[in-house]
Amino acid sequence: MNKSRQQELLRWLRQQRHHGARALRAASLYGFLAALVLIAQAWLLASLLQNLIVAQQPRTGLVTDFLLLLLCFVLRAVLHYAREMAGQRAGVAIRRALRQQVLDRLEQLGPAWIQGKPAGSWATLLLEQIEEMQDYYARYLPQMSLAVFVPCAILLAIFPVNWAAGLILLLTAPLIPLFMALVGMGAADANRRNFLALARLSGDFYDRLRGRETLRLFHRAAAEEQAIAASTRDFRQRTMEVLRLAFLSSAVLEFFASLAIAVVAVYFGFSYLGEFHFGAYGTGVTLFAGFLALILSPEFFQPLRDLGTFYHAKAQATGGADALETFLRESPQPQTVAAGTLSLSAPLTICAQDMQVMTASGTALSRPLNFTLRPGQRVALVGESGAGKTALINVLLGFLPYQGSLLINGQELRTLPRESWQQQVAWVGQNPQLPALTLRENVLLHQQVPEPALLSALQRAGVDAFLPRLPDGLDTVLGEGGIGLSVGQAQRVAVARALLKPAQLLLLDEPGAGLDSQSERHVMAALQQASTCQTTLMITHQLDELAQWDEVWVMQAGQLVQQGTWQQLIQQAGALRDLAQHRQKEIS
Known part of the structure; x- marks a missing residue:
């Protein structure tokens, strides 16, 4: 120095x-x-x-x-x-x-x-x-x-x-x-x-700790042990x-x-x-x-x-x-928002006009996007890995800045207080986060919900299937990050939490990824039912059930290249048909 x-x-x-x-x-x-x-x-x-x-x-x-x-x-x-x-x-x-x-x-x-x-x-x-x-x-x-x-x-x-x-x-x-x-x-x-x-x-050790099962399956335990020993020395x-x-x-x-x-x-x-x-x-x-x-x-x-x-x-x-x-000097300064409130006098409508997703440091993650998400509409977002689907979800969650226009009921998203907007959004991702102490607290997250509504959400999400096996039921104390539950069980808890949240927008980022077939069926069935009650945007790689959705959006290289119903898009040459044919070849 x-x-x-x-x-x-x-x-x-x-x-x-x-x-x-x-x-x-x-x-x-x-x-x-x-x-x-x-x-x-x-x-x-x-x-x-x-x-x-x-x-x-x-x-x-x-x-x-x-x-x-x-x-x-x-x-x-x-x-x-x-x-x-x-x-x-x-x-x-x-x-x-x-x-x-x-x-x-x-x-x-x-x-x-x-x-x-x-x-x-x-x-x-x-x-x-x-x-x-x-x-x-x-x-x-x-x-x-x-x-x-x-x-x-x-x-x-x-x-x-x-x-x-x-x-x-x-x-x-x-x-x-x-x-x-x-x-x-x-x-x-x-x-x-x-x-x-x-x-x-610290970073290397934590990453190795999280990937210990993968390292064990590929017989890399001894090599990683030597690497850790060299680093500590x-x-x-x-x-x-x-x-x-x-x-x-x-x-x-x-x-x-x-x-x-x-x-x-x-x-x-x-x-x-x-x-x-x-x-x-x-x-x-x-x-x-x-x-x-x-x-x-x-x-x-x-x-x-x-x-x-x-x-x-x-x-x-x-x-x-x-x-x-x-860190404090080089990390981007968060955008200041005007003192505004979200107008909910009408059902939620999201409209993007030449909206470009940006990183916090100002790098473009997508090309200009144009779309309209109407009240109660159910949209499935598909595309290859790296196409920009998760970046779009992060913009809608308020976690990434954007250029252009992204209107929520006619108001720019960047002018809305993040907390006020996120109260209207329910999200289920691939890696469920369970920060609270007990199972009940992780489902409710400080909400006051009647017991019948809570039990109904647990049943629809499939939590009731493993709840009797827990020592204290809903009051079972979980470890840090939900330790004590399998990935599938934690995902069901996250789904129940999303079902209970009084939100107008449901965002799903491959909620069935990494789950066994039984857990995936429970999770997807509950989310399919929930999507009929609110505006829904779901990222998925599963193409076999897209015909049930109102629209399918296809992303390639940070651009929405196709928008329409499954029947319309599968009958015309384009990205969705290519994805379906490629998936069929993999299965066969």
């Missing part, structure tokens, strides 16, 4: 501070107060030693000083705890805001855009990479201000007492941030490479590289801090032996000055050492911010 990119990411990270600005200011304030208490504590301690050893004052006369010293110890502990808690709150608030930004952007872009990357990559972005920013905001940022304030405050306390000790500290202080910056540049680059490797590893080596740089930075800081403290100690030692006669403004080096300087010298470097300890947090945050900032 070049230096300009690092600076750009650091500016972006600092811009996110406003999400936890109040807690960050509190953390810095507690740190400042703790530094002042520390100086007072050192002053009291040096004064006590001077009075006890040199002035030979009785201990009874120093009770107040002892109590004040004890109070300083307590105050420092309380302020340190308050600072840690404030930094923790700041980090949590900023990380929550960043996750919200990513989730909001993903929600606005929709699943058609999200599917371009493996789910494991999104999980890494939302969890590991944002999580790595915690210490940067909770500790590193507050420590940056303390690393300036605390040494300056200590110098102001030491210089009036002994200018030589103050000068030694002043001259050696810049060495620590200099070497810290040199080491940190390499650490940030190593962290960035580490995060990229982790994102690839590479990731382990990258992680150790990051840790090596972190330990190197700590060693450099400890060396220079120890060297400076040793020089201060040597100066006072030779001064007490009478070898040095400078630094005390001509009054002689006192025991008080020596103790004060030696007590505060480690504390002078401690904020810089802490900053060095937390410097790896800056490197981690920079590495994690690379992918996050790139």
Whole structure:
């Protein structure tokens, strides 16, 4: 990562501070107060030693000083705890805001855009990479201000007492941030490479996990196991590289801090032996000055050492911010919609005029399309894979932008609030999504439905066929994503959910794909019945039942090449007849 990119990411990270600005200011304030208490504590301690050893004052006369010293110890502990808690709150608030930004952007872009990357990559972005920013905001940022304030405050306390000790500290202080910056540049680059490797590893592992049955059937398990082992070995080596740089930075800081403290100690030692006669403004080096300087010298470097300890947090945050900032900057800005409402005074009519489906990044997915979907019409959409059928469904769902005109009851779809429009659409795809906890919740999805209507939908979708075999019936707790149900059973649940939704448009994307013959019959029979109650558009590769549909649309290379009834299209030369003949040859 070049230096300009690092600076750009650091500016972006600092811009996110406003999400936890109040807690960050509190953390810095507690740190400042703790530094002042520390100086007072050192002053009291040096004064006590001077009075006890040199002035030979009785201990009874120093009770107040002892109590004040004890109070300083307590105050420092309380302020340190308050600072840690404030930094923790700041980090949590900023990380929550960043996750919200990513989730909001993903929600606005929709699943058609999200599917371009493996789910494991999104999980890494939302969890590991944002999580790595915690210490940067909770500790590193507050420590940056303390690393300036605390040494300056200590110098102001030491210089009036002994200018030589103050000068030694002043001259050696810049060495620590200099070497810290040199080491940190390499650490940030190593962290960035580490995060990229982790994102690839997460995505590859999740994809292999989902395709484990296919890999087992084709005897690829051993080869994939070796590939995973190689990837994890590479990731382990990258992680150790990051840790090596972190330990190197700590060693450099400890060396220079120890060297400076040793020089201060040597100066006072030779001064007490009478070898040095400078630094005390001509009054002689006192025991008080020596103790004060030696007590505060480690504390002078401690904020810089802490900053060095937390410097790896800056490197981690920079590495994690690379992918996050790139996603937020390069992902397309969702289209803003006008504040409108969908007019449902008339049955639903969808009319497209030179409508061209676009990707979220602006690439055309289809040629200009012209069609009209009338109220209650049942249309089957056929075509070869890659013809653009699913892209058309995604436009109607509101997940992809378009150019041209797509009117819903005379209103442009892009001007309608997505949520308002999607309430009028029921959808059943090839891969059913069951996000809720129980079977009942997955069917209802927060709807209030009478029990007889629910049981009727379950019966029509064929859910009642396997419902008795579930331990708790409709209240059976499912695993994540519907684990515990077969693909066919999950598809039937999705169909029941679509049957219960009071929608005017039913969109079906090959709902029978991947099902056994019995499940497919149940699913298609229920959907055939449901399609008679609302406007329906179904993508299918099954041509044997198309005669029952009102119209058949044929897509080729992103274009609607034929529209009409099955009887009209099958009797004329064209794409539908070619598909039917090709399918007949495959069967025979």
